[in-house]
Amino acid sequence: MQTSVQKMQSSPRGETATSILQAADELFGEQGLEGVSVRDVAERAGVNKALVFYYFASKEKLFEAVLERYYQAHRAALESAFNTDAPLAQKLHSLVDAYLDFIEQHRRYPSLVQSLVVGSPAFHPFIQRNLEPMFRFTEAALVGLSPEKGHLAARHFFLDISAAVINTFTWAPVLAPMWGGDPLAPAALAERRQHLHWLADALLAGLTRSPG
Amino acid sequence: MQTSVQKMQSSPRGETATSILQAADELFGEQGLEGVSVRDVAERAGVNKALVFYYFASKEKLFEAVLERYYQAHRAALESAFNTDAPLAQKLHSLVDAYLDFIEQHRRYPSLVQSLVVGSPAFHPFIQRNLEPMFRFTEAALVGLSPEKGHLAARHFFLDISAAVINTFTWAPVLAPMWGGDPLAPAALAERRQHLHWLADALLAGLTRSPG
Amino acid sequence: MQTSVQKMQSSPRGETATSILQAADELFGEQGLEGVSVRDVAERAGVNKALVFYYFASKEKLFEAVLERYYQAHRAALESAFNTDAPLAQKLHSLVDAYLDFIEQHRRYPSLVQSLVVGSPAFHPFIQRNLEPMFRFTEAALVGLSPEKGHLAARHFFLDISAAVINTFTWAPVLAPMWGGDPLAPAALAERRQHLHWLADALLAGLTRSPG
Amino acid sequence: MQTSVQKMQSSPRGETATSILQAADELFGEQGLEGVSVRDVAERAGVNKALVFYYFASKEKLFEAVLERYYQAHRAALESAFNTDAPLAQKLHSLVDAYLDFIEQHRRYPSLVQSLVVGSPAFHPFIQRNLEPMFRFTEAALVGLSPEKGHLAARHFFLDISAAVINTFTWAPVLAPMWGGDPLAPAALAERRQHLHWLADALLAGLTRSPG
DNA sequence: GATGAATGAGTATTCATTCAT
DNA sequence: TATGAATGAATACTCATTCAT
Incomplete structure (x- = not known):
């Protein structure tokens, strides 16, 4: 249940690294990768600019570190919602709620990811690694109802609902x-x-009425 | 029916201006506003960098010129789909088709707009002007079925469907x-x-079954 | 008495050339040589930018043309004040009045010249040609009273009074x-x-009391 | 007595900052604000162009830093000349000498200021702050002799003498x-x-003879 | 760990000038 | 005469990154 990003510490620890990560989180979320300079991050974190490189090697790596924290938290959130014995309909509702709860707690997450999908192909593999497990949850939830192929395959619903939530x-x-x-x-x-x-x-x- | 951007020349004419607009269209669609430099545009168009300013005054104005072409074409596409005497269900299908047809012809359009929503607040009024008439079509199409307020109001369906199409x-x-x-x-x-x-x-x- | 610049037409005539010269006069006087672009001049004159070069060859030459008009008018003004049979004191007062009258009619003149003295050595010979005859008037006016050399030479008074007027x-x-x-x-x-x-x-x- | 600019280091210290300030001083004094580019300054100082911004934030701020040094030195020079118990005539001569001594030591100062008065209205408040205390000295020196209003008010003499010195x-x-x-x-x-x-x-x- | 200094490449934009028509 | 288009060089300023201390 504790899926808050603030409580998770990935790679580097220490107060300095944490304050940089926190500042980067806020700024990238508000202005995207290109709208933020390393100077901005260092100033908001109250540390020397060179320290950002000392801890995170490059601006892109810093961005990845920010994303990685979200990724872990997001996956954990959906996982715990899925791992219940509830019937299908209720499981789906739990997934929707978990998705919404997570984003409400981390409002910058969707913008952060969206800004990468359009504009930074270098980050696409990273996002794909992120997306895949969540797609598997949806696929597993719909198994039996939704065919593997065709216009009613699980991937379409995954896209519909993700889009409706994220947008x-x-x-x-x-x-x-x-x-x-x-x-x-x-x-x-x-x-x-x-x-x-x-x-x-x-x-x-609709799915129940249509031939699965 | 003639909603193709290539066929419409609103802004300045002449080969040079057109090639700049074309290059800007491609590049902005691929890399967003901030990912593209005026130098990039000029090089892709094969013209002198200063000419971009001669024709379009600034990078932002150039971006606006690119958007404006899409905006007009997009609106025209949905308008003609909506202005039929067909029954509701059929009208909705026409709107979906028109939406998809338009984007298939102008594949860079969604990325272009998406890159602005996240990252360029200065362009939000521009996008809102774009969105509003299309929302009115949806609202008008659902009138009677969808209540004015609450979780079944037309705006939710507009968001659901737009997101499913665009994403x-x-x-x-x-x-x-x-x-x-x-x-x-x-x-x-x-x-x-x-x-x-x-x-x-x-x-x-679902709407028909639910109390409208 | 007719020393107004507007009434004198030096080198190129014709309405177009005149309107360019007039626009250049106003703009250079307000913002100096470097503060004004050829585009500014053309716009204020309401003519095509290339025409400025057609008539005046270069921005610097245009500036010289503006100066030349003032130069002639200024010289004529002082000359007519000096060429009277009045006694010395009255002649000096006439010179001061002529100087002031001229500048009051052409308020941009002092700034125009001042901006060249500091900053554009290329124009120094031009200004020297301008200054010399006016110095000769002063020298001639003081002849007899003011020694040729030393701290009471006419050139000091020329500088004192010019500075007091112009500044x-x-x-x-x-x-x-x-x-x-x-x-x-x-x-x-x-x-x-x-x-x-x-x-x-x-x-x-003071001069009368001191040994001339 | 220590009013030399070279000896005062108000702004940032360090060899690099000093060499930039020195180069800026020379160039601005010779060619004015608009006649000098940051590239020029960096080249003359023998440092990287970006360092100019690292130390002085902008070209205008750099200019202000140069001016500020002069301003302090100038004011100190006149202040010490005025703060004596000497009789009026002698005090005036001290002021003239202090003025001349200062400029002889800082020959670029008058051009620097003159280039601003004509052409950079943005700096006028800066210059006015500079001028005011010096005017107060003159006013105080002439108190009793010179009326508060009219054509013999102290301000006229301040202008006459300043102009004669500076020009x-x-x-x-x-x-x-x-x-x-x-x-x-x-x-x-x-x-x-x-x-x-x-x-x-x-x-x-003249003043003594005229009615004060 | 931490910092101030340094750098080279890049950014949008402006300008005087030229030229074909 | 007049114009729209074109250009190369310049301008102030920013940035990610490196490095010596």
């Missing part, structure tokens, strides 16, 4: 006008959560 | 492994299109 | 606070004129 | 022909100094 956050700033306010405000998020559960049910209902 | 393209490079090949290959895209139609029907079915 | 205008913007308002406002200028006459008298009085 | 240096290069040699050669300067003392006396004599 809630990445698109939030531009959706504000048609939402009549911040789509990430607590009430709006609760409503969106309700909708996503409804969506999962609607997809399951 | 098909923006996420394609990282989805390849779990797709067992390029998700944008013709066969894969045809399958995805079939799924998205199924998705629209499933959502409609 | 009134060039320093005006930074003198404003200690003047309690714009030193170039009509009332302030009238007072300064009165002072400069007093100064000329004081110098003459 | 000696700023105009030197174009005055050479009528001086029959360099006006800044030792003998010529000594003669000019003698004249300026004579000028101060002549103004005092």
